[in-house]
Amino acid sequence: MATTEQSTTGSSTGPESGPAPGARRTADRPLLTGRLTGFGTTIFAEMSALAAETGAINLGQGFPDTDGPESVREAAVRAIRDGRGNQYPPGPGIPELRTAIAGHQLSRYGLHHDPDTDVLVTAGATEAIAAALLALVEPGDEVIALEPYYDSYAACIALAGGRRVPVTLRPRDGAYHLDLDELRDAITDRTRLILLNTPHNPTGTVLGRDELAAIAELAVEHDLLVVTDEVYEHLVFEGEHHPIAGFPGMRERTVTIGSAGKTYSLTGWKVGWITASAPLVTAVRTVKQFLTYVSAGPFQYAVAEALQLPEAYYEELRASLRARRDLLADGLTAAGFTVYRPAGTYFITTDIRPLGASDGIAFCRELPHRCGVVAVPNAVFYDDAEQGAPFIRFAFCKSPALLEEAAARLRRL
Numbered sequence: 001m002a003t004t005e006q007s008t009t010g011s012s013t014g015p016e017s018g019p020a021p022g023a024r025r026t027a028d029r030p031l032l033t034g035r036l037t038g039f040g041t042t043i044f045a046e047m048s049a050l051a052a053e054t055g056a057i058n059l060g061q062g063f064p065d066t067d068g069p070e071s072v073r074e075a076a077v078r079a080i081r082d083g084r085g086n087q088y089p090p091g092p093g094i095p096e097l098r099t100a101i102a103g104h105q106l107s108r109y110g111l112h113h114d115p116d117t118d119v120l121v122t123a124g125a126t127e128a129i130a131a132a133l134l135a136l137v138e139p140g141d142e143v144i145a146l147e148p149y150y151d152s153y154a155a156c157i158a159l160a161g162g163r164r165v166p167v168t169l170r171p172r173d174g175a176y177h178l179d180l181d182e183l184r185d186a187i188t189d190r191t192r193l194i195l196l197n198t199p200h201n202p203t204g205t206v207l208g209r210d211e212l213a214a215i216a217e218l219a220v221e222h223d224l225l226v227v228t229d230e231v232y233e234h235l236v237f238e239g240e241h242h243p244i245a246g247f248p249g250m251r252e253r254t255v256t257i258g259s260a261g262k263t264y265s266l267t268g269w270k271v272g273w274i275t276a277s278a279p280l281v282t283a284v285r286t287v288k289q290f291l292t293y294v295s296a297g298p299f300q301y302a303v304a305e306a307l308q309l310p311e312a313y314y315e316e317l318r319a320s321l322r323a324r325r326d327l328l329a330d331g332l333t334a335a336g337f338t339v340y341r342p343a344g345t346y347f348i349t350t351d352i353r354p355l356g357a358s359d360g361i362a363f364c365r366e367l368p369h370r371c372g373v374v375a376v377p378n379a380v381f382y383d384d385a386e387q388g389a390p391f392i393r394f395a396f397c398k399s400p401a402l403l404e405e406a407a408a409r410l411r412r413l
């Protein structure tokens with residue numbers, strides 16, 4: 001499997017599954033823990049294999065086809081040559097990177113964090129998500145997640161023994177929206193935390209200030225924790241990104257997750273982080289130390305430098321991705337899809353029903369054979385696959401020439 005995205009075509013909603021009572025011997029029980037029953041082969045692996053087999057353009061997986069800034073890559077080479085980070089770096093991350101992350105949160109969002117106590121460097125956002133959920137969720141706790149959801153959420157909630165409670169974003173007027181009443185109704189006395197993702201993969205929704213204020217109020221009212229995945233914070237084309245940690249009462253109850261992968265087009269480096277209050281960081285660090293202990297020494301030095309890039313870098317990234325979004329969105333519209341033009345991220349969700357199809361999984365399996373393009377079915381991001389059945393997702397973090405070729409091929413539909 002090439003990227004962190006690892007959706008499966010089946011999933012488990014809770015800790016109920018496991019070996020039959022009394023099945024103690026290896027021969028009598030499945031090898032995979034019951035907590036992950038249903039989390040089998042990934043749709044991304046399947047679709048990427050199809051792309052390789054058919055020579056199709058792979059717009060399934062979310063990784064750029066160009067590498068991040070040369071100065072940042074050179075910084076990693078320098079670190080390796082200079083012997084910085086070649087041995088275990090400090091558990092919480094190197095001080096240079098923790099200071100740079102705290103500086104980023106302060107200069108962009110006005111959020112004060114002590115680099116020594118409020119920042120933890122992780123092996124990508126993926127480890128941050130896993131460590132946060134394993135640290136904060138007890139078996140039986142309910143975790144509200146925005147659906148469709150990034151696939152590792154479901155797996156990590158299941159590993160923690162939590163119960164996933166989806167709140168579904170629904171398409172309306174060309175975009176996906178959160179229904180705050182549904183969110184309110186999903187809260188019970190077993191709810192432990194709300195797992196947010198904004199900008200949101202796969203719908204491209206960017207939660208607005210009012211929505212975040214309302215979520216924050218609910219979290220405070222019901223004394224809930226919030227874990228917020230903000231890895232696409234710099235990929236916003238419409239509106240603005242607001243970290244929920246900045247809303248009243250949220251500072252002490254929010255774990256904010258960031259990553260260098262998406263912002264600097266370096267998804268293979270796996271440098272992520274959390275920022276939170278010291279007690280929350282301590283809890284997450286306690287788990288993280290037993291998952292990877294530390295990670296990516298030299299890359300940490302390079303990402304510390306990346307975080308000092310001038311504003312022009314981010315503006316250029318946004319402008320270039322916005323142009324590519326429009327290129328692919330227009331191509332998909334011309335090909336007959338209903339397009340939900342994303343306000344953020346580098347994914348476009350489409351509806352295949354205008355093309356006379358309604359089963360996204362079957363459609364994606366056929367697409368490379370029909371016209372040489374690979375996408376992924378959104379059904380795998382839902383508890384109730386029916387809800388996501390007619391939607392499929394394309395990634396546009398690819399070169400304009402490749403996107404143009406993909407659009408031309410899709411017009412054959």
Ligand SMILES: Cc1ncc(COP(=O)(O)O)c(C=O)c1O
Binds near residue numbers: 126150231258267
């Ligand atoms: C919403 C979301 N969170 C987290 C990740 C993983 O980030 P990382 O590569 O830093 O582990 C991804 C990657 O696709 C993502 O889409």
